[in-house]
Amino acid sequence: MPALRPRLGSSPLLRHLLVALVGGAVALAVLTAVDDFRAGQLAAMAYLGIAAAGLTVLTGLNGQLSLGHGAFMAIGAYTAALFLGDVEPAAPLAVVLLAATAVASLVGLVVGLAAARLHGPYLAGATLALAVAVPGLAIYFGDTLGGEQGLSVRVPEPPAWFADLLFFLTAVDPSRGRFVAYLSWFVLIVVLVLLANLSQSRVGRTWRAVRDHEVAAELAGISLTRARVVAFVVSAATAGLAGALMAMVVRLTAPSGFTLTLSLTLLTAVVLGGLGSLAGALIGAALLTFLPQVVTGIGSDLGLDDVQSAELAPLVYGVVMILVILLAPAGLVGTLQGWRLRRRAAAGPAAPAVPATARPSDPTRPSDPTRPSDPTHPTHPTHPTDKAGRA
Amino acid sequence: MTTPSPLPSAAPAARGGPAAGAPAGGAAGTAELFALRDVTVTFGGLTALDGVGLSVAPGQVLGVIGPNGAGKTTLFNVACGLVRPDGGALAWQGREVRRLRPHDLAGMGIGRTLQGLGLFDRMTVLDNVVVGADRHARAGFLSGLLALPRSSREERALRERAMAVLDELGVAAHAHRYPPSLPYAVRKQVALARALVAEPELLLLDEPASGLSDEEMAALGDRIRALSDRMAVMLVEHHMDLVMSVCDQVVVLDFGRVIARGTPAEVRDEPAVLAAYLGAED
Numbered sequence: 001m002p003a004l005r006p007r008l009g010s011s012p013l014l015r016h017l018l019v020a021l022v023g024g025a026v027a028l029a030v031l032t033a034v035d036d037f038r039a040g041q042l043a044a045m046a047y048l049g050i051a052a053a054g055l056t057v058l059t060g061l062n063g064q065l066s067l068g069h070g071a072f073m074a075i076g077a078y079t080a081a082l083f084l085g086d087v088e089p090a091a092p093l094a095v096v097l098l099a100a101t102a103v104a105s106l107v108g109l110v111v112g113l114a115a116a117r118l119h120g121p122y123l124a125g126a127t128l129a130l131a132v133a134v135p136g137l138a139i140y141f142g143d144t145l146g147g148e149q150g151l152s153v154r155v156p157e158p159p160a161w162f163a164d165l166l167f168f169l170t171a172v173d174p175s176r177g178r179f180v181a182y183l184s185w186f187v188l189i190v191v192l193v194l195l196a197n198l199s200q201s202r203v204g205r206t207w208r209a210v211r212d213h214e215v216a217a218e219l220a221g222i223s224l225t226r227a228r229v230v231a232f233v234v235s236a237a238t239a240g241l242a243g244a245l246m247a248m249v250v251r252l253t254a255p256s257g258f259t260l261t262l263s264l265t266l267l268t269a270v271v272l273g274g275l276g277s278l279a280g281a282l283i284g285a286a287l288l289t290f291l292p293q294v295v296t297g298i299g300s301d302l303g304l305d306d307v308q309s310a311e312l313a314p315l316v317y318g319v320v321m322i323l324v325i326l327l328a329p330a331g332l333v334g335t336l337q338g339w340r341l342r343r344r345a346a347a348g349p350a351a352p353a354v355p356a357t358a359r360p361s362d363p364t365r366p367s368d369p370t371r372p373s374d375p376t377h378p379t380h381p382t383h384p385t386d387k388a389g390r391a
Numbered sequence: 392m393t394t395p396s397p398l399p400s401a402a403p404a405a406r407g408g409p410a411a412g413a414p415a416g417g418a419a420g421t422a423e424l425f426a427l428r429d430v431t432v433t434f435g436g437l438t439a440l441d442g443v444g445l446s447v448a449p450g451q452v453l454g455v456i457g458p459n460g461a462g463k464t465t466l467f468n469v470a471c472g473l474v475r476p477d478g479g480a481l482a483w484q485g486r487e488v489r490r491l492r493p494h495d496l497a498g499m500g501i502g503r504t505l506q507g508l509g510l511f512d513r514m515t516v517l518d519n520v521v522v523g524a525d526r527h528a529r530a531g532f533l534s535g536l537l538a539l540p541r542s543s544r545e546e547r548a549l550r551e552r553a554m555a556v557l558d559e560l561g562v563a564a565h566a567h568r569y570p571p572s573l574p575y576a577v578r579k580q581v582a583l584a585r586a587l588v589a590e591p592e593l594l595l596l597d598e599p600a601s602g603l604s605d606e607e608m609a610a611l612g613d614r615i616r617a618l619s620d621r622m623a624v625m626l627v628e629h630h631m632d633l634v635m636s637v638c639d640q641v642v643v644l645d646f647g648r649v650i651a652r653g654t655p656a657e658v659r660d661e662p663a664v665l666a667a668y669l670g671a672e673d
Contacts, residue, residue: 013538194536201535201542202528209511209522216509219471220585221497221526230532 012200016193023192027185031178032170039181040249041289046184047245049285050191052269053278054238057195059267060276061204062231063211064115068127070263071134072236074253075107076100076243078138081151081253093156097187097244104240105233112232116225131263135255150254153247155180184245191238192278198234199278207231239266268317272324274331283332291316423485424449424623425470425501425593430479432465432647439465441647442479447593452615452624454634454655457644458667463627464506466644467597470625471496471503497526502591506598508582510570516581517566520553523585527552556588557581560614575602587618594618596626600633612637635659643667 031039055069079100083091091099111130118126138145145151155176158166166174166182174182198204209217210227218224247253269288273280292313299309328335426446432439440462447453455463468474470481472491481488483499496503502523511519528549534542557563560580570578579602586594599615600608608630615624615637628634634641635655643651643658645667651658658664 011538011543013543016538197538198532198536201538201546202525202530203532203535205514205518205522206525208514208518212511212513213509215473215493216505216511216585217522218493219496219503219505219509220522220589221494222522223492223494 012197016196020189020193024186024189027189028169028182031181031185032172036175036177039178041293043181043184043245043249045285045289046181046188047242047249048266048269048288049282050184050188050245051239051242052266052273052281052285053188053192053195054235054242055266056270056273056276056278056281057199057207057238058231058235059270060274061199061211062207062228064228064231065120065124066115066127066235067124067260067263067267068111068130068134069235069239069266070258070260071127071130072104072108072239073243073246073262074134074138074255074258075104076240077247077253077258078145078151078243079103079240080244080247081153082144084153084156084248085151090154090156093159093183096156097241100244101237101241104243105237108233108236108240109229111236112229113225115232116228128260128263131258131260135258138255146254148255150252150257153251153253155248155251158183180245180248184249187241187245188282191241192282195234195238196278203230268321270331272321272331274333274335274337277331277333280331280333287320288317291320422448423482424451425484425625426482427466427470428480428482430466430469430476430481432462432469432474432476438647440469440476443644443647443649444479445642445649445652447623447625449592449623450619451640452619452626452638454638454641455625455627455644456629456631456634456641457650460646461644461667462647463644464597465647467503467595467627470595471501497589497591500590500592501595502586502589502593503595504582504586504597504599506601508570508578510578510582510585512569512571515567515569516557516562516573517550517553519570519581520557520584520588521546521549523588524549524552526589553584553588556584560584560587576604576607579603583614591622593623593625596624596628598627598629600628600630608633 027042031042034042051069051073055066058064058066077100080096083096083099111127114126115123138150139147142148158174158176158179162183163174163179166172166179199207206217206222206227207230209220209222210224214224217227246257250257265288269284270281271284272287273282273284295313295316296309299312300306302309304312324331330338423446426444428444430440430443443462443466445453445455455466457463465474469476472493472495481491483501488499511522514522528545530542530545533539554563554566557566560583562577562580562584565573565577565581570581573581579599583596583599596615600611603611612633615626618624619639626634626638638655641651641653641655641658642649643661643664645663650663650667651661653661
């Protein structure tokens, strides 16, 4: 493994594509094998995974907390719904997805410019307001956006090449519902590859530097505002894309689908999996998709009635979340990495030490990844003690 | 000569007059790389810098000393654009810098180390130094997103450049470790490497000797002398021995004013300096 690293490491694209290919093959096989219900669940996991991956980049790599990413999903979903409503002919799929991404990016740019000036609890508050306000717009503009009832979404026609490719690979002509599941996983894998590329590029390094030490990053020539806004736009674009897929999977876009709970769910997925880890985001999304059903099943096995066992799921969420924060604050992936690195460090003195992300001894990180030590800083950019440490 | 300032201040213009100003640097006749002219900074009612002027010539090592609270760090923060002066001007290579933003500094060719090191704790030592080389990076967003060969090639080149600097400073063995797991002296070298990898023309060192042992300090002195072949160095430092042994010119601050300037030998014998350091009345 250590011997392979430098060789494979020299081409991140190759490594990411290799993982994507294997992941894609597994996803294809699984989606073809399972029944329609499971395919629907897997599709839900895919769009949650996309949104969580975008959020983990923002929160984990750049240190900006967002409690409002559900709003960007809503923006993507409504954009897709407007394209896939009663209008004839329905727009091509790629156009729908790109439009949802673009609209969410634009809103992300505006919000990101504001967010770049806010830290910690202020940023959390601002994004929280976004999560609450955006679904309200759908009710205010009820004529266009369908009010409480929402907009129904037609599942789009798969492009011919995509249908052909699926038939070639699986020897099955997919139903419309199944097609959306394939599509969601395809998009998920593309998004993960792109985000992994970004994270290992100059852009990702810039984000991490800004997260870890603002002044030092600035002195290295990095514009804080630019780095933050770019991270926010990337994250919003990803959430918008996830929203568009959600609209197609659920076949309905309504305010009730984008409550504050959705935003918090995304954050939960990110924290469970491990902040800043794309694999962690995917694992978190899987947990959030499948855990409720498992827990509800256990509840009925234990002799609880339907309502009681259904309410067991949020309870278990809460407990799992608290346990993770207490016992494995780096999340699942971060904790595993920490173990591995510590084992390697014990084996050889030249091995890398445990990264700070994987230390269970730092309880501030997952709950508040935006540096809480200087919440006043952005409002006084010229104050000396804030900026350069000891004056 | 008063630049508009966002900072509230009691009397921003009153102090910036030529009468209060000190002459700009002692190195008259030589080329001037960087200069502060007549800089005044007030925080509320407190005057941190009062008409301070100094200049650094290429290849020169300039020391800024003074008792605690004399305004040394404020001076550095003005030089970096972290603090906007209420009055006075900055000049880089003979041209006045109107609005200096901290992230413009590296591109101009000014590097700085921070007093608290300011390392990126959740990035490897190597990545820390590569960030310092950002001035030499050209890859844009799209080439990063698509991991174009251009981007990967540049990343490799930056890593090599960073490794070379780590090697030069004798800490290359720690390249893949994380700063919190390293001894203070090593972290200090990493912070220096991060500033050096940008290949600045002027290096600002904020208390480079703090927390170092005597041997480490001696090595630092040699290092600074060696660096002055490649760049000008301006340092703020408490340790008089270090300042006296490495600096070509010394500026002494007290209560925000320049009370003496000259070669280390000249400054040492200045009565005002002795008074400031020993607390005597003048």
